[in-house]
Amino acid sequence: MKRFLYELTESWKIAAAQMRSNLTRSTLTALGVIIGIIAVTLMGTAVNGISIGFDKSMAVLGDDVLYVTQWPWKPVDDWWNYRDRKKIKTEYAETLNRMIAATPNSNLVIAVPTSNLMRSIKFGGNQVDNVFVLGTTSDFIVTSTIDCTAGRFFNELESRGGASVVIIGYDVADALFPSESPIDKSVLINGQLFKVIGVNTRQGTFLGLFSWDSMVAMPLSAFNKYFSAKSESDVRVKVKDKTKLADAKDELTGLMRRVRGLPPEKKDDFSINEQQAFKSTLDPVKNTIAIAGLFITGLSLFVGAIGIMNITFVSVKERTKEIGTRKALGARRRTILLQFLIESTALCLLGGFIGLAFAYLMCFGIGKAFPSFPIHFSVGLVLISMIVSILTGLFSGFAPAWTASRLDPVAALRYE
Amino acid sequence: MTSDHVRQAGPIVIDIENITKDYVMGEEIVHALRGVTLQIRRNEYIAIMGPSGSGKSTLMNMLGCLDTPTSGRYEFNGKNVAEMDDDELAAVRNREIGFVFQTFNLLPRSTSLRNVELPLIYAGIEPERRIERATQVLTDVGLGDRIHHKPNELSGGQRQRVAIARALVNGPSIILADEPTGNLDSKTGEEIMELFEDLYERGNTIILVTHERDIAAHARRTVHLRDGLVEMDHAGFIPELDLPIPETTST
Numbered sequence: 001m002k003r004f005l006y007e008l009t010e011s012w013k014i015a016a017a018q019m020r021s022n023l024t025r026s027t028l029t030a031l032g033v034i035i036g037i038i039a040v041t042l043m044g045t046a047v048n049g050i051s052i053g054f055d056k057s058m059a060v061l062g063d064d065v066l067y068v069t070q071w072p073w074k075p076v077d078d079w080w081n082y083r084d085r086k087k088i089k090t091e092y093a094e095t096l097n098r099m100i101a102a103t104p105n106s107n108l109v110i111a112v113p114t115s116n117l118m119r120s121i122k123f124g125g126n127q128v129d130n131v132f133v134l135g136t137t138s139d140f141i142v143t144s145t146i147d148c149t150a151g152r153f154f155n156e157l158e159s160r161g162g163a164s165v166v167i168i169g170y171d172v173a174d175a176l177f178p179s180e181s182p183i184d185k186s187v188l189i190n191g192q193l194f195k196v197i198g199v200n201t202r203q204g205t206f207l208g209l210f211s212w213d214s215m216v217a218m219p220l221s222a223f224n225k226y227f228s229a230k231s232e233s234d235v236r237v238k239v240k241d242k243t244k245l246a247d248a249k250d251e252l253t254g255l256m257r258r259v260r261g262l263p264p265e266k267k268d269d270f271s272i273n274e275q276q277a278f279k280s281t282l283d284p285v286k287n288t289i290a291i292a293g294l295f296i297t298g299l300s301l302f303v304g305a306i307g308i309m310n311i312t313f314v315s316v317k318e319r320t321k322e323i324g325t326r327k328a329l330g331a332r333r334r335t336i337l338l339q340f341l342i343e344s345t346a347l348c349l350l351g352g353f354i355g356l357a358f359a360y361l362m363c364f365g366i367g368k369a370f371p372s373f374p375i376h377f378s379v380g381l382v383l384i385s386m387i388v389s390i391l392t393g394l395f396s397g398f399a400p401a402w403t404a405s406r407l408d409p410v411a412a413l414r415y416e
Numbered sequence: 417m418t419s420d421h422v423r424q425a426g427p428i429v430i431d432i433e434n435i436t437k438d439y440v441m442g443e444e445i446v447h448a449l450r451g452v453t454l455q456i457r458r459n460e461y462i463a464i465m466g467p468s469g470s471g472k473s474t475l476m477n478m479l480g481c482l483d484t485p486t487s488g489r490y491e492f493n494g495k496n497v498a499e500m501d502d503d504e505l506a507a508v509r510n511r512e513i514g515f516v517f518q519t520f521n522l523l524p525r526s527t528s529l530r531n532v533e534l535p536l537i538y539a540g541i542e543p544e545r546r547i548e549r550a551t552q553v554l555t556d557v558g559l560g561d562r563i564h565h566k567p568n569e570l571s572g573g574q575r576q577r578v579a580i581a582r583a584l585v586n587g588p589s590i591i592l593a594d595e596p597t598g599n600l601d602s603k604t605g606e607e608i609m610e611l612f613e614d615l616y617e618r619g620n621t622i623i624l625v626t627h628e629r630d631i632a633a634h635a636r637r638t639v640h641l642r643d644g645l646v647e648m649d650h651a652g653f654i655p656e657l658d659l660p661i662p663e664t665t666s667t
Contacts, residue, residue: 006542007538017526324521326534328515329534330509332507333503335538408483410483
């Protein structure tokens with residue numbers, strides 16, 4: 001064990017000396033690994049960022065909220081069975097709330113109706129198209145983590161009275177009011193003026209998935225008054241205890257069947273969804289992106305590894321006589337194997353460090369230049385990169401090191 | 417030929433009986449050694465001579481445990497070496513044999529100290545003792561002031577001294593020197609031979625492999641090889657016998 005330790009130390013010293021004396025060669029070879037590690041690490045940060053972006057978008061849905069919808073949040077093969085379902089009506093919310101209030105120990109807290117459609121929104125010369133316009137009640141804030149940077153959400157009075165007020169998302173505010181406060185200004189939606197009473201805190205957007213940044217919210221009664229056209233309606237129901245989500249779902253299913261007046265033999269003609277269901281359909285997508293991305297960038301690291309393997313073979317060839325001498329002095333096969341493995345690993349580690357440093361700087365730069373770009377550098381990523389570097393070194397050094405350790409000492413000593 | 421006329425009757429270190437070594441070279445089988453029997457005792461100073469192709473190098477590789485014989489018995493300090501695997505042989509080379517090569521074979525980018533330390537690392541000696549021991553041996557061969565020099569900062573003679581120090585550092589049973597003066601001018605070569613003489617006087621066992629009569633003349637016993645067989649094995653050095661020997665005298 002002690003000997004192994006000494007041999008290990010010795011091998012590191014030799015590796016360092018070897019790199020110093022073949023500086024150009026080592027640098028060029030390490031370059032392959034540097035590029036490989038940069039590619040893999042950047043891909044890793046992007047995958048990380050995508051993952052965080054997904055989670056952030058998911059958080060908007062809330063993990064303690066059930067969504068009553070016409071369509072389920074998952075791909076369906078028998079779409080025709082869903083197409084003809086009756087639409088979800090916003091009035092259901094009131095009925096549900098009465099039922100919840102009448103149920104002792106209900107797992108449900110409150111039902112909130114929402115309707116939405118896409119519209120353009122204008123202020124002065126500025127216009128934003130395809131804004132997600134949401135109509136809801138003042139109870140909405142119970143079901144959603146929504147904050148206002150400026151102003152406030154509409155109150156019950158405005159909600160019931162159908163006041164022409166809106167809360168606008170950060171990006172909408174930014175586009176319409178580049179240099180002034182949007183509060184108390186009136187914006188034009190569908191030819192109708194609405195007074196801005198609040199601006200949402202910036203949430204960050206990712207792949208256009210649900211983000212409050214590019215939407216506006218208004219009282220449902222105002223929404224119904226001005227946007228009678230085809231809008232989508234859902235009912236969201238807040239759950240009391242999110243650990244009893246399944247129970248809550250069963251309870252809500254029962255209530256909805258009563259609302260719809262379904263006889264026991266009929267199937268549900270509505271869907272109840274939660275964040276988790278959505279996640280499980282998106283996760284495979286996320287994983288596919290991650291695997292494909294890492295595989296492709298991994299190829300560049302593989303090319304780097306081949307470079308290291310090649311140079312280690314050259315090194316073994318050049319130092320055949322040295323290997324013979326070492327064997328004559330008592331180096332065992334394992335000693336020689338270790339020495340060359342460590343030489344290739346040292347090269348890869350060096351490349352890994354440099355690559356990681358570059359990747360960090362690039363991430364930092366990208367983060368500064370494009371704040372919304374999903375990129376996330378983490379300690380775990382550093383550790384993984386280092387482990388990948390070491391594995392690359394071991395992988396690429398193994399064949400040459402094995403060859404070296406198997407050399408016949410007599411032939412090696414005679415080699416010129 | 418026996419070796420009972422050897423001056424010092426130390427215990428037997430090397431005991432070889434009827435060893436052979438065959439090589440396959442292309443289609444042909446080369447019989448490099450055809451049955452060599454040899455005993456070497458502690459504190460002998462022996463020269464192995466012979467023209468090229470006599471099996472001299474092959475025998476040296478056998479003696480140095482760099483190679484194993486095709487057949488025959490080889491005992492080193494009573495241990496059967498002929499059937500050892502690579503790692504066991506490496507351990508024997510590390511502890512029992514000190515190699516001195518014609519081309520010195522020093523690690524070019526390492527200092528004298530690091531070169532001499534190497535066998536100690538392979539033997540698993542702790543760092544402080546390694547440095548102490550290596551410094552001591554380097555001082556013994558007259559390089560106490562050169563321990564931090566690299567080979568390219570040393571003369572040929574000094575390099576060979578470093579190599580000799582490296583051979584000595586683990587306190588081996590034998591020192592196996594292959595043409596140790598082959599790459600040195602004759603004056604430096606003489607100095608190296610004086611060093612060997614000195615080591616011999618201090619109780620070391622030295623095996624010189626050479627084709628130079630002047631060098632072999634330093635040994636106390638000479639073994640002549642020819643065509644893979646021991647042709648003569650005699651005490652001292654008999655210059656006239658080292659001349660090409662008629663076939664009739666072969667054993």
